[in-house]
Amino acid sequence: VEMNLECLVNEILLDLFEYFKIEDLFHTFYNVNYRFNILLLKNFHSYHLDFQSVSKSDLHVICTKYLPLIRKQIISLRFSDDDNTPVQSKYIPIFFPSFLQLSHLRALSVYCINSSNLMERLIIEWHQLPYLTTLSIINCNFKMKIDFHTIINSIWSLDHLVYCYLNGIYGTSTSFIAPDVTSLSIQYLFYQRGSMDWDVLPKLLKNTPYLRSLNTNIIDYSEPEKELSSYTTFTLTRLNVYMRVTTNTLSFWKYLPNLSHLTVSMKLFYLDGKQWEYIIRTYLPELKIFRLYMDFAADDCNQIEEYVDRLLNSFRSSFWLEKHQWYVRCHWEKMPESKGWPGIVLTTLPTWINDSSVLGSSCYRSTCPDDNVYNSYDHIFKILLTMNSGHMFSICKKLRILTFYADKQYDHPENELQLLLNRMPNLHTLELCLDEDEIEYKPFSNLKHDSIRCLDFEYYTFNREECELLIHSQLSQKCEVLMLSTKHLDDILQLINQLRNLRSLKIRLL
Known part of the structure; x- marks a missing residue:
């Protein structure tokens, strides 16, 4: 059965346009007739320019032929200098002499960009993008050092920013520096491939009072300069954290009573099921989703299976198996005593970690009634x-x-x-x-x-x-x-x- 697209009403056509890449959209519909031109240039207001997977020739066509026609209708823009689209950044100043022309931009992503000049320019210009709600800076290795504190303060000064993704910013400090200004708009923060000190967390949460979701690494432990008030609580509902710290941080959970989603990765040390049950029962009454990954060495390499059984038994109370139905699995390798202390990995099910020590381990055992259910x-x-x-x-x-x-x-x-x-x-x-x-x-x-x-x-x-x-x-x-x-x-x-x-x-x- 053949169908003429021109028989469709404008609303359906505009919905269909959402599924096209911009180069395919214009190649297919532009200059077909007056109606399609009006739809493309006047009525469609959701152009996404994703240059992370575009050829050099398509980049040139998009930016020279189509960009001048739709500047005010572009709502997201992504640049990339990765292996898919190398040396793209050198064309940015040519095709985008000013980002202010993208007056309705909502999302901006820079991926594998190494130009310090571009970053300094963005810090100035993104304040004049009134609709910007999402900012992503990923795997950027700046050739000239940029003051990371300046970047953070500039981001926290964006009036309407809601989502902030900072993942691998090199050529700056790799430790997160708490902002000096307060953001009343940021609700989601992702900071990876760097670390966040314990004493930074209270200031970060204080200066981001509406933060709902935090994904970060806590590697170094240091005591907070000032003890938080016992009445202090934060609005955070989602936390994804990598920890390589001592159990003294247990006291921090009492400030997060609103957590509903918690993901924890731990290296070198662990808490057993009874300790986690106490934390959740005492401090996290709203917790609905709990994902755990712990990587540590066994205390007794001669009795590894008994050691694993004791650990798994601590996760077999009614709290784990009946109330929440949260199951865990231990992975380990059989090795002779001369090889040293065997490593153990414990993860909640279903497995969400891509660690080869989990996926390639020869031995595994779980608290789930059927070990094969979560394969x-x-x-x-x-x-x-x-x-x-x-x-x-x-x-x-x-x-x-x-x-x-x-x-x-x-x-x-x-x-x-x-x-x-x-x-x-x-x-x-x-x-x-x-x-x-x-x-x-x-x-x-x-x-x-x-x-x-x-x-x-x-x-x-x-x-x-x-x-x-x-x-x-x-x-x-x-x-x-x-x-x-x-x-x-x-x-x-x-x-x-x-x-x-x-x-x-x-x-x-x-």
Whole structure:
């Protein structure tokens, strides 16, 4: 049955436009007729410019032909200098001489941008974007040092900012510095790949009084300069925290009675089920969602299974199994005494951690009545696997990035890898780590997958025969981003000429 799009009312067409990338939207509908032009240039007010996965030619077309027509209708903008879109930042001053022209911008993201000049310019101009509610600065390594305190104070001075994501800002202090100004708008703060000292938390929460969600790392422990009033409580309802501190921080939980979602990752030390039960019962009456990850060494390497059983038994009270139905699983490796203290990982179920010590462990035991119930890893987006890790998997529907270590001891590692790929229907990136000194097989040549668009073989050196195999493989014919090493310039030309969908090629020429 054929259908004429022009028969649809404007409201439906505008809804359909939401699902198009801007380059496809204009290529399909612009200048088809007067009605579509009016819809695109006057009635559609939700343009999202995501330059993280756009080719250089498309970037030029968008910014020279379409951008001047829709400046006031752009509501989100993302720049990126990562491997998908390298050296993009050098075009930003050309196409965006001033961000003030984007007067209705609501969300701004800078990803892998290393330009200190651009950052200094943003600090000045984002104050004049009256609708800005979301700001993301991710994996930015500034070549010239920028005062992190200045960045934080500038962000906290944005009147309407609600969501703030700061993940990997290098060339500045890696420790979070509490703002000197108060933000009455920020409700969600994500600060990762850096640390936050204990004594910073009270000032942060005081100067962000409406903060509802915090995701951060607490690595160093120091006593607060002033004890908070016993009547002090904060509005925080969601907390995701990485802790490498002593149990003296237990006193902090009493200031967070409104928490409904708590995610805790702990290294080097742990609290057992009875201690966590006391904290939750005493200080966190509103807690509904609890996710826990603890990585520590066993006290007795000779009685590891008895040690695990004692720990699991502390999570078997009616509080855990009946009231909340929160189950936990312990993972560990069997090892001889000479190997030292075995590590134990305890995590709540379903597993949400992509740690290889969890996914590749030979021994595991849980408080769940059926250990196999939670062998699905649908909560994981990125994972690292070895040849012996796949036995724990059912289907990973949300997995986007897979790092796979091939092993010569298997006669046909490509078969094992293909079985894994079949369980990952939405995989986008495959990083295949090959042992180039010993490898005698080409596990990439016959692999098939419909959604993989990025192949990372950067640390394996391809010879000419292997380049030919790669070019004719199903994965490469669909590939848009490719990273590898080679010794021959001719191979680079072959890849460029024969991989038609390629938009980014990163080569290590040896």
